[in-house]
Amino acid sequence: MVALTSAAGVAPAPRRHRVRVWRGLVLGIAAAYFLIPLYAGLRFSFQDDAGHWSLYALRAIPSQIGFTGAFWLSIKLAFTTLVGTLVLMVPTTIYVHLHLPRVRRLLEFVTVLPIVIPPIVLILGVLRAAPIWLKASPYLLSLMYVILTMPFVYRSLDAGISAIDLKTLVEASRSLGANGPQTLWRVILPNLRAGILSASVLTLALVLGEFTMASLDLWTTLPVWIYQFQQTDGHIATMVSMLSLIGTWVLITVMVSLDRSESRRSRRKAEVA
Amino acid sequence: MSQAQANGGSSGARVELRELVRVFGRTRALDGFSLDVEPGELVALLGPSGCGKTTALRALAGFELVDHGQVLVDGHDVARVSPQDRDMGMVFQSYSLFPNMSALHNVGFGLRMRGVRSTARRDKAHELLELVGLHEHAEKYPHQLSGGQQQRVALARALAIEPRVLLLDEPLSALDAKVRTGLRDQIRSLQQRLAITTVFVTHDQEEALSMADRVCVMREGRGEQTATPAELYSRPTSAFVAHFVGVSSRVPVRRDGATVGLWGQEVTVRNADLTARDVDAVLRPEDVAIVIDPAGPASVVHKSFLGAITRVTVSVESAEVRVDVRSDMARDLNHGDRVALSVVARDVLVSPRDGRVDVEED
Numbered sequence: 001m002v003a004l005t006s007a008a009g010v011a012p013a014p015r016r017h018r019v020r021v022w023r024g025l026v027l028g029i030a031a032a033y034f035l036i037p038l039y040a041g042l043r044f045s046f047q048d049d050a051g052h053w054s055l056y057a058l059r060a061i062p063s064q065i066g067f068t069g070a071f072w073l074s075i076k077l078a079f080t081t082l083v084g085t086l087v088l089m090v091p092t093t094i095y096v097h098l099h100l101p102r103v104r105r106l107l108e109f110v111t112v113l114p115i116v117i118p119p120i121v122l123i124l125g126v127l128r129a130a131p132i133w134l135k136a137s138p139y140l141l142s143l144m145y146v147i148l149t150m151p152f153v154y155r156s157l158d159a160g161i162s163a164i165d166l167k168t169l170v171e172a173s174r175s176l177g178a179n180g181p182q183t184l185w186r187v188i189l190p191n192l193r194a195g196i197l198s199a200s201v202l203t204l205a206l207v208l209g210e211f212t213m214a215s216l217d218l219w220t221t222l223p224v225w226i227y228q229f230q231q232t233d234g235h236i237a238t239m240v241s242m243l244s245l246i247g248t249w250v251l252i253t254v255m256v257s258l259d260r261s262e263s264r265r266s267r268r269k270a271e272v273a
Numbered sequence: 274m275s276q277a278q279a280n281g282g283s284s285g286a287r288v289e290l291r292e293l294v295r296v297f298g299r300t301r302a303l304d305g306f307s308l309d310v311e312p313g314e315l316v317a318l319l320g321p322s323g324c325g326k327t328t329a330l331r332a333l334a335g336f337e338l339v340d341h342g343q344v345l346v347d348g349h350d351v352a353r354v355s356p357q358d359r360d361m362g363m364v365f366q367s368y369s370l371f372p373n374m375s376a377l378h379n380v381g382f383g384l385r386m387r388g389v390r391s392t393a394r395r396d397k398a399h400e401l402l403e404l405v406g407l408h409e410h411a412e413k414y415p416h417q418l419s420g421g422q423q424q425r426v427a428l429a430r431a432l433a434i435e436p437r438v439l440l441l442d443e444p445l446s447a448l449d450a451k452v453r454t455g456l457r458d459q460i461r462s463l464q465q466r467l468a469i470t471t472v473f474v475t476h477d478q479e480e481a482l483s484m485a486d487r488v489c490v491m492r493e494g495r496g497e498q499t500a501t502p503a504e505l506y507s508r509p510t511s512a513f514v515a516h517f518v519g520v521s522s523r524v525p526v527r528r529d530g531a532t533v534g535l536w537g538q539e540v541t542v543r544n545a546d547l548t549a550r551d552v553d554a555v556l557r558p559e560d561v562a563i564v565i566d567p568a569g570p571a572s573v574v575h576k577s578f579l580g581a582i583t584r585v586t587v588s589v590e591s592a593e594v595r596v597d598v599r600s601d602m603a604r605d606l607n608h609g610d611r612v613a614l615s616v617v618a619r620d621v622l623v624s625p626r627d628g629r630v631d632v633e634e635d
Contacts, residue, residue: 165367171336172369172427174356176383176434186382190373 160195285470362431
């Protein structure tokens, strides 16, 4: 019995060792793939033209022409896209799950299209078709970003909804006297928080880093500014891209922390009540 | 003041379902279904899968709009009223507590939707949790409660709004046998104490017979028979009901006027309206007596020990008949023994010989 367990359940020592080595190697390569460019970028951004360590790039950022405008435009686009995406996708996904389950496959297919169709094709098509007043507004980009983020947002929400018994929860809520908006606000959204948060994080990360559409629509968002400014001063441009990366991480961490503390607070409130 | 009101509950409403029709594609889930439920009565809808019992309950709750027919509550047609305005409490088959709320908040949810103030809401929720014996679990979240506890909280939540009608959609089916029996008794006792009109859907005949004042056996979207559990068992009006409720055996017989000949006996036919001559007698295990007789026409095929009684299956001519025998007497019966049978019931139900009774058990 002991021999059987040993043979079937636990790998022999040399094999275990080989597995550990392979695992370490794969993780090391993956880490290097991400960390080496980051290290190189950080090192370059903290050096001057002569190759000496320097904070001049960091100090010079706020005074660079166009930086502040590009920064705020990216932030505004990120949040309008987030609002637009959630307002469009949350009710749609819930409605399809509740009332049109057969349409789920079609919706999955439709939401995959932005991955299949290159952004350059999307933006060029839209620029030809959009009315002048819309082309003149940067928020045309938000509309495009809503489409661009759809594959990730739909999947996050779909997974979140599939994890709960939506139909029963909605029916229980309605049988207790709640109307549609009350059911959405008090029952569905709190239980979809993880899915909505994940969709939001993906949306912000994608919008803050999007270059192609903004560039072709001739709006200077932060990624476009970085690209353009690289020809003027590579150190400052690299510093901004590093800060943009760190800023996105911080934003995401703050959102996740806020969700956790909210979750803890509501539990504490329930306990007090 | 009624007993229900004295207990802080609501007095029940009278429910009438009139000729309900609900069609899904080519399937008629409800095909002219009618049912009356008296105030304070518990009626169980019993039937095989696809018979329309859940559709009927959902039509009463407002989750299914009927294509035709009336849903009357205290005489008012609510067929087009939305579920939140019907004033009905419902307990679902699957666990339906809101995962983001504690047991206390779940129970208070319906009151909150009715604008009840926080203090009154909390007091009422505590009272209801005490009623279902879960007062000490008030602050727990659904994932911290067992299945049985969750269903008790769901029951408390449904009762908190003092509904005119309580709807139970197989609330015990996800629970293990021991918890199920305990909760079954608790539901029945609460329902009687609060005198609340209750409609209970189940596919478990034992559950229906033990809990309900009356049982409606459904088949293909229609009510086959609605009667008290005792009447349903002892006086089924159709072979389908006899087959679905309790155990029965079918024996081919030839009808002669108001009687049939069965193993040399003339037995009165219960349903005299049937005109066919070649019919099947539908026999309960306790309708038949068995004696060891080496020259008898039947032989023992199988024995099932059920405690005080043993169910003996015997083969006689082309039929198999199940007979209940006291276990101490059944010890002498062995596989292959020749036996004689006699009918001890005062009359028997007959059904057309080619009238197949296909019952798909859940």
